[in-house]
Amino acid sequence: MKRIGFLSFGHWTPHPQSATRSASDTLLQSIDLAVAAEEVGADGAYFRVHHFAQQLASPFPLLAAVGARTSRIEIGTGVIDMRYENPLYMAEDAGAADLISGGRLQLGISRGSPEQVVEGYRYFDHHPREGESDADMARRHTARFLEVLSGEGFARPSPRPMFPNPPGLLRVEPHSEGLRERIWWGAGSRATAEWAAGQGMNLMSSTLLTEDAGVPFHVLQAEQIRRFRAAWQEAGHGFEPRTSVSRSIFPLVSAQDHRYFGLEQRSSDQVGMLEGGRAIFGKTYAAEPDELVRQLQQDEAVAEADTLLLTVPNQLGVDYNAHVLRSVVQDVAPALGWR
Template sequence: MKKIGFLSFGHWSDSPHSMVRSGADSLLQSIELAVAAEELGADGAYFRVHHFAQQLASPFPLLAAAGARTSRIELGTGVIDMRYENPLYMAEDAAAADLISGSRLQLGISRGSPEQVVDGFRYFGHEPAEGSTDADMAREHTAAFLEAIRGEGFARPNPRPMFPNPPGLLRIEPHSPGLRDRIWWGAGSRATADWTARQGMNLMSSTLLTEDTGVPFHQLQAEQIRIFRDAWAEAGHDREPRVSVSRSIFPIVSDLDKQLFWRERHSTDQVGHLDGGDARFGRTYAGEPDKLIDELAEDEAIAAADTLLLTVPTQLGVDYNAHVVESVLTHLAPELGWR
C-alpha cells in the first residue's frame, strides 16, 4: 500500500492558454485542488517553493488555508529552500499551520535548487559565515529549526515580563507535538540520503538526481533509498522512516489526455549538467493504462517508497489536475497493488 498525492509547482502565467493567470489564481486553485484530491481519496497535497518566480513561494499561509478546508489529506512542501529561512520564525509558522490542520503537515525542506536570481537568499538577509557555503548555511538553518520544533526551552525569560511566564527557559510558541517526526529532506544524491537518515529526517526524492552512474534513473534512485534505509538502521532511530518519490504520470483515458500527452509516451531519462555536475532526470510516464501498468511495475524506486507524489501540470487548472489524480487512483493504483 502506498500513499499517493500530488506535487504542484504553482506556476502561473497571463498567457491566454493558462488556466492560472495570477498569484491569486495559483494560491486559491491550490487550495481547491487539495480539497478535490481529498474528495477523490488521495493522501497528500504537496507544494513546491520557489522564490523570485511566478510560482508558489510562501507555503505556510497556503498550508494553513488548505488545512482549514480539509480534514484528512496530508499537506506538505517539496521543498522549502532553507537558505532563505529564519529558523525560529519558520518554527512558529510551521507549528501554527500544523495545529490548524490537526497535525497533518509533512514538511519537505532542503538546500534548494538553482535560483531565478544570483544568491537570492542574500536579499532575504542571509549570508553564509566566512569560510562556509550556502549549502552549509542551509544545514545550519535546518539544525536550528529542528531544535526549535522539539519544544524544549532555550530562551532566558524576562524577570519582569508583561505576562506571567512558566518556570524555566522558554520555548518557541505555539508548539506542535510530533511535527519533528514529519520533517523530510529533499535529497538529490546518495551521499545526501545517508546524511538525511542520520539527522532523523524522512527522505524526499524527486524526478532529478544530481549525479549519474549510467544506470536508469529509477535504479539510481532505488540505490539512494537503500542507502537511506541502511543509514537509518545504523543510526538507531526509534521510529520507521518514510520515503517519497515524485513522478510525472499521465494515463491517456480521454481525447484531451491524448492531445496533451501522446507525444510523451516514448519519454526516456535525460542526462545533463546542473550546478557544475552531471545530473539525471527521470522520464515522464504517459500512455494507455495497460502500457503504464507494465512500465510502472518495473520502477524499482516507486516499489521501494511508501509515498508517491504525482507532479501535476498546474496551468491546466483544477479540474484537469484532479482528473490526472483520479486517473492514477482508479486506472493504475489498484492494478499495481498501490491501493
C-alpha cells in the same frame, strides 16, 4: 497501501491559455485542488517553493488554508529552500499550520534548487559565515530548526514579562507535538540521503538526481532509498522513516489526455548539466492505464518508496488535474496493489 499525493510547482503566467494567470489564481486553485484530491481518494497535497519566480513561494499561509479546508489528506512542501529561512520564525509558522490541520503537516526541506537570481538568499539577509558555503548555511539553518521543533525551552524569560511565564526556559510557540518526526529532506544524491538519515529526517527524492552512475534513473534512485534506510538503521532513531519519490504520470484515457501528453509516450531519462555537474532526470510516464501498470511495475524506486508524489501541470486547471489524480488513484493504483 502506498500513499499517493500531488506536487504542484504553482506556476502562473498571463497567457490566455493558462488557467492560472495570476498569483491569486494559483493560490486559490491550489486550495481547490487539495479539496478535489481528497475527494477522489488521494492522500496528499504538496507544494514546491521557489523565490523570485512566478510560482508558489511562502508556503505556510497556503498550507494553513488547505489544512482548514480538508480533513484527511497530508499537506506538505517539496521542498523549502533552507538558505532563505529564519529557523525560529519558520518553526512558529510550521507549528501553527500543523495545529490548524490537526497534525497532517509533512514538511519537505532542503538546500534548494538553482535560483532565479544570483545568491537570492542574501536579499533575505541570510549570509554564509566565513568559510561556509550556501549549502553549509542551509544545513546550519536546518539544524537549528530541528532543535527548536523538539519543544525544549532555550530562551531566558524576562523578569518583567507582559504576561506570566511558565517556569523555566521558554520555547517557540505554538509548539506542535510530533511535527519533528514529519520533517523530510529533499536529497539529490546518495550521500545526501545518508546524511538525512543521520539527522533523523525522512527522505524526499524527486525526478532529478545530481549524479549520474551510468544506470537508469529509477535504479539509481532505488539505491539511494536503500542507502538511506541502511543509514537510518545504523543511526538508531526511535521511529520508522518514510520515503517518497516524485513522478510525472499521465493515464491516457481521453482525447484531451492524448492532446496534452500523447507525445510523452516516447519520453526517456535525460542526462544534463546542473550547476556545473552531471545530473539525471527521470522520464515522464504517459500511456493507457494497462500499459502504465506494466511500466510502473518495472520502476524500482516507485516500488521501494512508501509515498508517490505526482507532479501536476497546475496551469491546466483544477478540473483537469483532479481528472489526472482520479485516473491514477482509481484506474492505475489498484492494479499495482497500491489500493
